Amino acid sequence: MKNKVKFCGLSRQSDISAVNRLRPDYVGFVFAKSRRQVTQEQAEDLSGQLIKEIVPVGVFADEKQDTILKFLKKEIIRAVQLHGNEDEEYIRKLKAAINVPLIKAVPVEGEEDILKAQKFSADYLLFDRGRGGTGESFSWKALRKVLAKQRIKPFFLAGGICERNIKEAMTLDAWCLDISSGIETEGRKDEKKMSRLIGLLKEE
Numbered sequence: 001m002k003n004k005v006k007f008c009g010l011s012r013q014s015d016i017s018a019v020n021r022l023r024p025d026y027v028g029f030v031f032a033k034s035r036r037q038v039t040q041e042q043a044e045d046l047s048g049q050l051i052k053e054i055v056p057v058g059v060f061a062d063e064k065q066d067t068i069l070k071f072l073k074k075e076i077i078r079a080v081q082l083h084g085n086e087d088e089e090y091i092r093k094l095k096a097a098i099n100v101p102l103i104k105a106v107p108v109e110g111e112e113d114i115l116k117a118q119k120f121s122a123d124y125l126l127f128d129r130g131r132g133g134t135g136e137s138f139s140w141k142a143l144r145k146v147l148a149k150q151r152i153k154p155f156f157l158a159g160g161i162c163e164r165n166i167k168e169a170m171t172l173d174a175w176c177l178d179i180s181s182g183i184e185t186e187g188r189k190d191e192k193k194m195s196r197l198i199g200l201l202k203e204e
């Protein structure tokens, strides 16, 4: 596959069975406030059932660093996604304390947001619309304009990716396509949607 893929917001045993069959590169457990939020106990149980090839990512928003370190120590997660208002000082401190990939989410309204985010010392940026998990895309035109002018840090592309627009998303040079709402039906993860998206990714 040209792009890596992350299926985010898993919360049920059946979600884990589905991803173990379909093998996305990453899955996300949301610890930030959300209808998809899972507890430490749920995540520990679900993460323990994942095949080793899939990297579990913890999605946090303005979380105490000690809490994140606790999740890492227990090996519930093997990558950290910061989806709040974390600044460079917070990121630098956390990065010095961990040895797993650190992903910083950035809400994109225009080119300037993408350019300003290049200062972050996270391993990856994650371009999304607004607060995350909304099922809505930002204007990919802004990203395309920046990419035409310069190289940028490796990034996850998130926000409203689904069967309808994944082919276009695949043209945007993302390290990873990050999908949550687009693999749901009536608010629950849907293995058929996951499978069709993996199929589309494999076509290239």
Ligand SMILES: O=C(O)c1ccccc1N[C@@H]1O[C@H](COP(=O)(O)O)[C@@H](O)[C@H]1O
Pocket: 008, 009, 028, 030, 032, 033, 034, 035, 036, 037, 059, 061, 081, 083, 126, 128, 131, 132, 133, 134, 135, 136, 158, 159, 160, 161, 178, 179, 180, 181, 182
């Ligand atoms: O998924 C959530 O509910 C969520 C809550 C708080 C912060 C981030 C959240 N999810 C992130 O949003 C994108 C997926 O967006 P979409 O649903 O596909 O539009 C992904 O990065 C998730 O980690």
